[in-house]
Amino acid sequence: MSMTARIEQALAQPFSRASTASAPPRLMSAMLHAVFPGGARIRPQLCLAVARACTDDAPALSDAAAVAIELMHCASLVHDDMPCFDDADTRRGQVTVHKLYGEPLALLTGDALIVMAYQTLAHAGASHPQRLAALLMTLCEGTGAPNGIVAGQAWECEPRVQLGQYQRAKTGALFVTATCAGALAAGADPAPWRALGECLGEAYQVADDIRDVMGADQLGKPTGQDAQHGRPSTAADLGLVGAVEHFRQLMASAIASVPACPSQAALRQLVHAESERLLPQSASEQIDRHQAALRQKVSA
Amino acid sequence: MSMTARIEQALAQPFSRASTASAPPRLMSAMLHAVFPGGARIRPQLCLAVARACTDDAPALSDAAAVAIELMHCASLVHDDMPCFDDADTRRGQVTVHKLYGEPLALLTGDALIVMAYQTLAHAGASHPQRLAALLMTLCEGTGAPNGIVAGQAWECEPRVQLGQYQRAKTGALFVTATCAGALAAGADPAPWRALGECLGEAYQVADDIRDVMGADQLGKPTGQDAQHGRPSTAADLGLVGAVEHFRQLMASAIASVPACPSQAALRQLVHAESERLLPQSASEQIDRHQAALRQKVSA
Numbered sequence: 001m002s003m004t005a006r007i008e009q010a011l012a013q014p015f016s017r018a019s020t021a022s023a024p025p026r027l028m029s030a031m032l033h034a035v036f037p038g039g040a041r042i043r044p045q046l047c048l049a050v051a052r053a054c055t056d057d058a059p060a061l062s063d064a065a066a067v068a069i070e071l072m073h074c075a076s077l078v079h080d081d082m083p084c085f086d087d088a089d090t091r092r093g094q095v096t097v098h099k100l101y102g103e104p105l106a107l108l109t110g111d112a113l114i115v116m117a118y119q120t121l122a123h124a125g126a127s128h129p130q131r132l133a134a135l136l137m138t139l140c141e142g143t144g145a146p147n148g149i150v151a152g153q154a155w156e157c158e159p160r161v162q163l164g165q166y167q168r169a170k171t172g173a174l175f176v177t178a179t180c181a182g183a184l185a186a187g188a189d190p191a192p193w194r195a196l197g198e199c200l201g202e203a204y205q206v207a208d209d210i211r212d213v214m215g216a217d218q219l220g221k222p223t224g225q226d227a228q229h230g231r232p233s234t235a236a237d238l239g240l241v242g243a244v245e246h247f248r249q250l251m252a253s254a255i256a257s258v259p260a261c262p263s264q265a266a267l268r269q270l271v272h273a274e275s276e277r278l279l280p281q282s283a284s285e286q287i288d289r290h291q292a293a294l295r296q297k298v299s300a
Numbered sequence: 301m302s303m304t305a306r307i308e309q310a311l312a313q314p315f316s317r318a319s320t321a322s323a324p325p326r327l328m329s330a331m332l333h334a335v336f337p338g339g340a341r342i343r344p345q346l347c348l349a350v351a352r353a354c355t356d357d358a359p360a361l362s363d364a365a366a367v368a369i370e371l372m373h374c375a376s377l378v379h380d381d382m383p384c385f386d387d388a389d390t391r392r393g394q395v396t397v398h399k400l401y402g403e404p405l406a407l408l409t410g411d412a413l414i415v416m417a418y419q420t421l422a423h424a425g426a427s428h429p430q431r432l433a434a435l436l437m438t439l440c441e442g443t444g445a446p447n448g449i450v451a452g453q454a455w456e457c458e459p460r461v462q463l464g465q466y467q468r469a470k471t472g473a474l475f476v477t478a479t480c481a482g483a484l485a486a487g488a489d490p491a492p493w494r495a496l497g498e499c500l501g502e503a504y505q506v507a508d509d510i511r512d513v514m515g516a517d518q519l520g521k522p523t524g525q526d527a528q529h530g531r532p533s534t535a536a537d538l539g540l541v542g543a544v545e546h547f548r549q550l551m552a553s554a555i556a557s558v559p560a561c562p563s564q565a566a567l568r569q570l571v572h573a574e575s576e577r578l579l580p581q582s583a584s585e586q587i588d589r590h591q592a593a594l595r596q597k598v599s600a
Binding site for chain 2: 018022023025079084085101103105112114118119123132136141143144146154157169
């Protein structure tokens with residue numbers, strides 16, 4: 001089975017368990033809308049790729065870890081899209097949850113997806129209780145306070161923000177959870193996989209900032225939001241060319257960080273493909289040309 | 301140490317772990333505001349009382365279970381108070397989180413408290429991994445979809461609601477989690493403790509409905525909200541006198557359900573005290589007098 005098919009199949013499981021006669025139908029429908037169809041599913045892919053690199057001897061547990069991370073990511077998107085944050089109309093090319101189901105259900109959908117993430121881990125972890133405790137901790141670290149994605153989002157509500165800390169928490173934390181959880185689900189030491197998550201997480205955020213400025217996002221998100229909401233941004237900090245250079249360095253570090261293992265080539269390929277998806281070569285060349293033209297204008 | 305002191309001390313622990321230099325200060329402050337000072341802390345009290353009845357051989361784990369349940373309860377209060385639900389100005393006699401910190405931080409505070417609940421369980425559960433898996437499941441069942449408190453709240457967004465199901469999920473579920481988690485934390489079978497949680501949870505909701513109609517709530521919540529928001533209510537369904545009678549029956553069933561154990565008397569005393577707190581004898585006598593006067597008027 002392809003990794004993508006494996007992820008979609010695993011994601012469907014907690015929904016079939018929760019879809020009982022006693023479930024509120026509109027809540028269930030809103031939760032499905034928040035998760036399907038998905039985006040690139042890069043976090044669960046990363047989790048499973050690391051699990052495979054570490055033998056993947058408990059595939060149901062690896063699946064549960066990948067699903068928990070993706071559910072948590074989807075929950076954060078639903079809440080971030082709400083009127084008190086981005087007030088976004090579309091996400092992944094479709095109408096946002098609060099636009100379709102109203103604010104009360106969007107709020108509850110995020111909450112219910114967070115709980116579903118933990119429930120998925122608990123369900124699969126019952127037969128691997130030692131690994132469950134470690135997986136649980138890494139999921140909490142990547143999502144809550146002080147350093148997880150919720151804390152990252154909360155930095156937007158602080159009067160003074162340090163860009164690196166904001167980005168590490170807002171995006172990087174769940175990528176670190178993805179690589180570490182993949183190792184933990186397979187009973188392996190997560191430490192050698194941390195750097196991969198850190199580099200990819202930061203690169204992801206830098207690419208997001210670049211696309212937001214370029215105003216041509218193919219990922220179904222509105223652009224120009226960072227400046228509009230006064231959010232910290234690498235593109236604003238380093239300029240477009242500096243941000244592209246930083247992105248390239250981070251991707252090179254990510255590739256270099258992959259530990260020696262039988263899947264090293266496959267993992268490097270995954271990182272390379274993700275790099276091209278996040279910031280296509282054509283887009284970064286366009287920025288280079290724009291910069292060259294600007295230089296010519298100044299010297300003329 | 302008194303049970304109340306034990307709970308407050310245990311509740312402070314996850315906050316000292318999370319209050320690092322890298323934590324967003326306003327988020328941490330909003331989370332503290334949502335949890336301290338508390339209300340009656342009836343759910344964690346119930347959890348610890350059952351743990352004690354089952355020997356309480358792993359007190360740090362019992363504490364963690366009690367804390368996780370209370371954090372989850374506080375998270376639900378923060379989200380329920382937000383403008384898209386009750387739009388409440390006060391809670392437990394103080395200003396609500398969204399009124400003091402704004403909607404974005406209130407949304408994130410709820411999310412972060414949910415994660416903190418699981419993190420607290422994970423932290424204490426690492427040395428009792430078998431019990432951790434069961435505790436995790438019961439916490440998820442009491443909070444998420446299809447039957448937990450989030451699902452209960454979601455019934456308010458459905459066009460057709462069945463009162464019993466709504467109440468069981470909205471309030472009852474977390475009381476059932478409280479009694480069952482107390483048993484599980486002590487390595488005991490949760491089944492004999494389920495009925496106690498069910499009866500108390502339903503009684504709690506009925507008392508809440510009665511107080512909402514009577515318009516004299518001493519718990520620091522605004523009254524008349526059920527009718528205003530068109531919410532299902534036992535008081536609207538059975539009338540005030542019928543609701544009071546139903547409440548008394550539920551409390552009697554709760555007391556009768558306490559299994560034979562050395563702490564039976566103490567547990568019954570806790571239930572009795574809670575009954576008086578929820579619906580003081582004076583208030584229910586006032587309703588009886590009101591009903592008698594009404595009858596006299598009709599027969600005159």
